[in-house]
Amino acid sequence: MRGFLDTLQGIKAKGHTLIGCFPLYPPVELFHSFGLTPVVLWGLEQDIRDLSISDRHLQPYTCHVARCLTEFVISRASGLFRALFMYNACDTLRNLPEIIGSALDEESTLPIMRLHVPAVSLDHAYAAGYLQDRIEGLTAELENLTGRSFSASAFNRSVELYRRQRGLCMQLEERQAQGSMSFADCAEVLMAGSLLPVEEHIALLEARLRESAGTGSEMHGHPGIMISGILPPPRHLLEVIEKAGLTVAANDIASLRRSYAYSPAPATDAGAYYEDFYRGHHPCTTILPSADSRAEYILKTAREKNVKGFIFFGEKFCEYEYFEMPHIEQMLKSSGIQCLCLEMTDGGGEQIAANQTRIETFAEMLHT
Amino acid sequence: MPSEKSPEGFKKNTSGKRLSSIIMNDYLTLHKKASEGAFVVWIAIIVPAEIFSGFDNVVYAVPESHAALCAGKGVGPLLCEKAEQLGYSTDLCSYARIDLGTAFGGAESSPTFGLPKPDLIISNNNNCSLLVKWFDVYHRAWGVPHVLLDIPFCYENQSRADFEYIMAQFGGLIRTIEDLSGQKFDINKARESVKLSSRALKEWKRFLSFATHRPSGITAFDSFVQMAPILTSRGTEKLAEHYRLLADETEEQVKNGIFPVPGERYRLLWDNIAPWHQLRKMSSRLASLDANITSASYTYCIGALEGEYEPYEFDGKDPLQWLARLQNFSVCPHGLNLRGRAMKEVIGRNAIDGVVFASNRSCKVYSLMQMDQMRHMKEELGIPCIMIDVDHADVRKYSEETTFTRLEALIEMIDKKRSGAPA
Numbered sequence: 001m002r003g004f005l006d007t008l009q010g011i012k013a014k015g016h017t018l019i020g021c022f023p024l025y026p027p028v029e030l031f032h033s034f035g036l037t038p039v040v041l042w043g044l045e046q047d048i049r050d051l052s053i054s055d056r057h058l059q060p061y062t063c064h065v066a067r068c069l070t071e072f073v074i075s076r077a078s079g080l081f082r083a084l085f086m087y088n089a090c091d092t093l094r095n096l097p098e099i100i101g102s103a104l105d106e107e108s109t110l111p112i113m114r115l116h117v118p119a120v121s122l123d124h125a126y127a128a129g130y131l132q133d134r135i136e137g138l139t140a141e142l143e144n145l146t147g148r149s150f151s152a153s154a155f156n157r158s159v160e161l162y163r164r165q166r167g168l169c170m171q172l173e174e175r176q177a178q179g180s181m182s183f184a185d186c187a188e189v190l191m192a193g194s195l196l197p198v199e200e201h202i203a204l205l206e207a208r209l210r211e212s213a214g215t216g217s218e219m220h221g222h223p224g225i226m227i228s229g230i231l232p233p234p235r236h237l238l239e240v241i242e243k244a245g246l247t248v249a250a251n252d253i254a255s256l257r258r259s260y261a262y263s264p265a266p267a268t269d270a271g272a273y274y275e276d277f278y279r280g281h282h283p284c285t286t287i288l289p290s291a292d293s294r295a296e297y298i299l300k301t302a303r304e305k306n307v308k309g310f311i312f313f314g315e316k317f318c319e320y321e322y323f324e325m326p327h328i329e330q331m332l333k334s335s336g337i338q339c340l341c342l343e344m345t346d347g348g349g350e351q352i353a354a355n356q357t358r359i360e361t362f363a364e365m366l367h368t
Numbered sequence: 369m370p371s372e373k374s375p376e377g378f379k380k381n382t383s384g385k386r387l388s389s390i391i392m393n394d395y396l397t398l399h400k401k402a403s404e405g406a407f408v409v410w411i412a413i414i415v416p417a418e419i420f421s422g423f424d425n426v427v428y429a430v431p432e433s434h435a436a437l438c439a440g441k442g443v444g445p446l447l448c449e450k451a452e453q454l455g456y457s458t459d460l461c462s463y464a465r466i467d468l469g470t471a472f473g474g475a476e477s478s479p480t481f482g483l484p485k486p487d488l489i490i491s492n493n494n495n496c497s498l499l500v501k502w503f504d505v506y507h508r509a510w511g512v513p514h515v516l517l518d519i520p521f522c523y524e525n526q527s528r529a530d531f532e533y534i535m536a537q538f539g540g541l542i543r544t545i546e547d548l549s550g551q552k553f554d555i556n557k558a559r560e561s562v563k564l565s566s567r568a569l570k571e572w573k574r575f576l577s578f579a580t581h582r583p584s585g586i587t588a589f590d591s592f593v594q595m596a597p598i599l600t601s602r603g604t605e606k607l608a609e610h611y612r613l614l615a616d617e618t619e620e621q622v623k624n625g626i627f628p629v630p631g632e633r634y635r636l637l638w639d640n641i642a643p644w645h646q647l648r649k650m651s652s653r654l655a656s657l658d659a660n661i662t663s664a665s666y667t668y669c670i671g672a673l674e675g676e677y678e679p680y681e682f683d684g685k686d687p688l689q690w691l692a693r694l695q696n697f698s699v700c701p702h703g704l705n706l707r708g709r710a711m712k713e714v715i716g717r718n719a720i721d722g723v724v725f726a727s728n729r730s731c732k733v734y735s736l737m738q739m740d741q742m743r744h745m746k747e748e749l750g751i752p753c754i755m756i757d758v759d760h761a762d763v764r765k766y767s768e769e770t771t772f773t774r775l776e777a778l779i780e781m782i783d784k785k786r787s788g789a790p791a
Contacts, residue, residue, distance in 0.1 A: 098704035119518040126536035323501035326455035
């Protein structure tokens with residue numbers, strides 16, 4: 001796959017108007033309905049090795065996702081994006097808009113749109129009402145930005161496209177779990193959805209599903225594991241996992257499964273749609289009301305997929321993930337599922353050999 | 369004014385002794401009432417404790433405050449280790465690790481024998497969402513209900529929509545406490561509590577105002593220590609009275625020419641949470657350099673609106689509205705511009721010579737934007753600034769000599785600026 005910047009420049013050259021979205025789960029359908037192409041700014045770590053600009057703004061104990069995002073936006077996004085968007089996904093990301101805003105060249109005006117998504121259950125009427133108001137406000141900003149009025153039919157078309165995309169992601173994941181492709185290849189295709197226009201990603205998914213139809217794998221029958229984290233580990237670690245004779249039977253990765261596992265029912269009302277989207281969202285450590293259901297989901301899935309092991313690829317400095325992990329680990333171990341916790345500091349570039357050894361040892365343990 | 373010198377030169381005055389008595393009494397009363405069947409609530413520091421005064425028998429504990437006390441008493445690392453042995457990462461906030469260590473087997477090491485188990489936990493996320501995840505640990509372990517107050521982050525002053533959203537949540541919270549405790553909420557009692565809080569905060573600001581004097585009538589270390597009862601005794605007569613006496617005593621000392629750093633030549637501002645394990649050491653060592661940290665963003669924001677300094681006074685009407693409006697009275701809920709606005713005001717008001725940005729590994733929300741804030745202060749005000757590495761409650765992540773090398777460099781920078789030498 002081409003690098004992130006090259007890919008985006010290519011997309012822009014085709015006439016797309018890009019909006020850079022901070023992770024994790026921005027309202028992409030809404031942006032798309034206004035003729036914008038949303039790009040979710042994660043998965044940059046393989047492209048961004050030099051963080052010297054980000055390091056002038058962010059403390060060294062900031063997570064790699066935020067550092068790469070900041071580096072990319074400040075140093076390379078000039079002229080690339082029409083606007084940026086963020087919501088209150090986490091304590092780190094909420095601090096970035098002003099940091100980035102003050103760092104960008106004074107000549108360039110890059111609007112940064114913000115949204116507060118209620119961190120309490122949307123079953124509370126006041127929270128649902130508050131979100132709907134915020135979505136209305138965001139819609140008004142988009143009308144101002146694009147010069148277009150909100151169109152219920154355009155929104156519905158965008159919703160349908162993203163439903164299709166999510167459904168295809170689930171199918172590809174299922175195909176991979178059956179052994180038709182490696183998880184490394186599968187993850188690469190799934191992650192492409194963060195930067196490709198949704199139409200192109202749908203075409204890519206469909207093509208991969210066609211190519212992998214009817215193919216089997218010698219991996220079938222190997223011990224299954226579940227992997228978890230914010231981003232998939234780097235390719236070389238996924239290859240180590242499969243070379244060690246393990247199959248990724250399920251994933252709880254924020255940029256993968258957590259992103260596409262839930263699709264709200266089609267709607268023409270953006271406020272109602274996003275109320276459903278955030279209320280029903282697949283459990284994630286960053287969606288605070290879903291904490292209880294996340295543990296249940298992991299255990300249920302682990303049992304359904306008959307996984308023998310769970311590997312947590314912890315994004316260093318992500319408190320959301322690390323506060324839940326001891327509980328998840330204890331719960332899984334008491335169900336007979338072994339756990340391995342690995343710390344990802346710079347997308348997994350450091351400690352390659354150490355992580356490889358630990359995965360191989362873990363695999364040996366599961367094989368016995 | 370009666371005072372006594374400790375061997376290290378630290379003066380313990382009447383207010384200091386009174387404070388110790390208040391804090392000890394607060395914890396003793398908490399344990400006693402809990403054992404007698406009071407409804408116990410654990411809260412994050414900004415949760416409006418005055419609401420509990422509207423009930424007959426609701427008591428509250430503040431785990432962050434307890435963790436600060438543990439750090440100050442030197443048991444922080446021991447309690448952190450207990451949490452780490454349970455699998456909690458050393459990268460997590462040291463307040464949380466101390467609290468988890470206390471709750472899961474370390475109570476005998478706590479100076480207050482820990483905290484009574486809660487019947488309800490209330491967090492809010494404008495200081496940080498980490499708190500929510502931390503409190504969720506107890507929710508899962510003990511099956512205790514956990515209510516989150518969702519307070520939107522402030523890039524600008526609090527909006528009307530956010531204010532109404534917070535008010536709606538307060539209503540929900542009150543109903544929850546009524547349902548769980550079987551007690552009825554009396555808004556008139558809450559109003560009286562809010563009046564006392566407003567009075568206390570006015571006196572608090574009066575106490576802080578002695579930092580304008582040259583030499584300063586206070587150190588920031590005084591303010592760090594004296595802020596404790598705002599967390600544990602909010603909305604009480606004893607708090608209002610204590611701060612009045614504290615301000616009076618400080619005024620008297622200033623009139624009588626008694627100053628914490630009599631030879632003060634360098635007036636500094638501290639940005640971040642207090643380094644609880646270093647209060648006495650750091651203040652003494654700075655005093656030996658004729659340096660005084662007179663002001664701290666951690667304490668000057670208390671009682672004020674976003675980006676402001678003056679106290680937000682209660683008009684006597686709706687206590688819940690006052691509490692909702694003041695839900696951001698800490699620094700962490702404020703964006704870069706708001707923090708900068710307040711800091712510039714204090715730098716001018718208190719004639720600050722230099723700023724110490726304490727980059728705190730355990731508090732990303734406070735520390736993340738410090739590099740840009742430091743740059744802005746240098747560029748806009750031309751004021752010498754340094755950044756030091758600390759952890760507010762885990763002394764294992766602090767190096768005294770490295771810190772003082774930089775503090776001494778700051779003093780040199782101030783001298784250089786005064787001499788007119790090029791930077």
